[in-house]
Amino acid sequence: MSTSERPESRPLAVVTGATGGIGREIVALLVGAGYRVTILARGEATSPGVSPGGPAWGAHVATVACDLTRMESIAQAAADIVAAGEPVMLLIHCAGVISPGQGDGLCGDGVARQIAVNLTAPILLTSRLLESMPRGGHVVFVNSMAGAMPLQGSGVYAATKFGLRGYALSLALDLRPRGIRVSSVFPGAVDTPMxxxxxxxxxxxxxxxxxxxxxxxxxxxxxxxxxRPRREVFLPPLDGLFANLCLLLPGVLRLSLPLLTFSGRRGYRRFQKRCGPVK
Ligand SMILES: NC(=O)c1ccc[n+]([C@@H]2O[C@H](COP(=O)([O-])OP(=O)(O)OC[C@H]3O[C@@H](n4cnc5c(N)ncnc54)[C@H](OP(=O)(O)O)[C@@H]3O)[C@@H](O)[C@H]2O)c1
Structure with missing residues (x-):
């Protein structure tokens, strides 16, 4: 970047979940790619002078306080961004939470939090920011393989991510005439605090x-x-094919589950050996 570059000359990206394992990396890459980034964050990240990404984020990242479980907080954060009057060229929804739990005895707070952060917040935030998004804008949802395939023991998380997939696919149809793209990315497991x-x-x-x-x-x-916007991207692509096949033919999952569970247990033991016990 030349020293004469004005920050306003960079296109604006808005990112949630930027203090997390994946989000932090996304912000660093966006800054490197020439974006100015506004992150929506809560807690310590919003204290004056704190940059959750350290020096790598430089002067091109601004923080807007937002607790994604609170609708009024989302409305206020979006209003602040809209009031700044800059076109939002990219909106990445990366925040997410998971609270494993079987069908019985679920904790009400955990259920509400997962629905709020994973589903309600991206819907509301998108809706509020669309007025600032011009033709050529792009909305990206960080979904999960659990948005395409049942995840035993994490049904509420899977429900939020399946819901998010439905919302993203519908939004893509709504926004097509306005020239705004919508993408969803479905990672498998990622080694993050989550x-x-x-x-x-x-x-x-x-x-x-x-x-x-x-x-x-x-x-x-x-x-x-x-x-290069695409409607849906599965990581790795082969797992995406398998997940979509299981939706078409549920018997495939039933038959392969014992083998997958055996292989998952082995993989988990290897992971714990390499990284220490998960506490
Ligand atoms: N890790 C995986 O295996 C995996 C696999 C597939 C998909 N994903 C998806 O990838 C995305 C990022 O996950 P990650 O692994 O990077 O998780 P992570 O490290 O736990 O980060 C989660 C992010 O969400 C933010 N967040 C949570 N609750 C919030 C709230 N109420 N208000 C504002 N921000 C909130 C966190 O902020 P704080 O720092 O304030 O908590 C953090 O920035 C999620 O959507 C997740 O579903 C993850």
């Missing part, structure tokens, strides 16, 4: 059928989708 929390709370060993991906690799693929 995965470790999930496993500590009894998450599915199916996360370990393959080795969890590195957050930087997943972020690279997500930013590649920002450059």
């Amino acid at each position: 995965l470790r929390r999930e496993m500590a709370e009894g998450g599915s060993v199916l996360n370990f059928v393959s080795q969890p991906a590195a957050p930087a690799d997943v972020a690279r693929r997500i930013v590649a989708v920002c450059r």
Whole structure:
């Protein structure tokens, strides 16, 4: 970047979940690709002078306080961004939470939080920011393989991600006449704080059928989708084919589940050996 570059000359991207394992990498890549980024974050990240990405984010990242479980907080954050009057060229929804739990005895707070952060917040935030998004804009949802395939023991998370897939596909139809693209990216397991929390709370060993991906690799693929928009991208693509096949023919999942579970248990043991026990 030349020293004479004015920050306003960079296109604006808005990113949620930017303090997390994948989101942090996405922001660094976007800054490197020439974007100015506004992150929506809560807690410590919003304190004056704190840059969750450290020096790598430089002066091109601004923080707007937002708790995605609170509708009025989303409305206020969006209003602040709209009031700044800059076109939002890219909106990436990366925030997400998971609270594993079987069908019975679910905790009401956990259910409400997952629905709020994973589903309600991206819908509301998109809706509020669309007035600032011109032709050529792009909305990207970080979904999950659990948005395309049942995930035993994490049914609420899967429900939110299936819902998000339906919303994204419908939104793409709504926005096509306005020249705004919509993409969803469906990663398998990624080695981030979310995965470790999930496993500590009894998450599915199916996360370990393959080795969890590195957050930087997943972020690279997500930013590649920002450059060349596609409706749905599965990471890895083969797992996406399998997930979609299981939806068409549920018997395939029933038959393959014992083998997948065996392989997942082995993968999880290997992961714990390499990275230490998950607490
Ligand atoms: N890790 C995986 O195995 C995996 C696999 C497939 C898909 N994904 C998806 O990838 C995305 C990123 O996940 P990750 O693995 O990077 O998770 P992570 O490291 O736990 O990060 C989650 C992010 O969401 C933010 N967030 C959570 N609740 C929030 C709230 N109420 N208000 C504002 N922000 C909130 C967190 O902010 P705080 O720092 O304030 O908590 C953090 O920035 C999620 O949508 C997830 O569903 C993850």
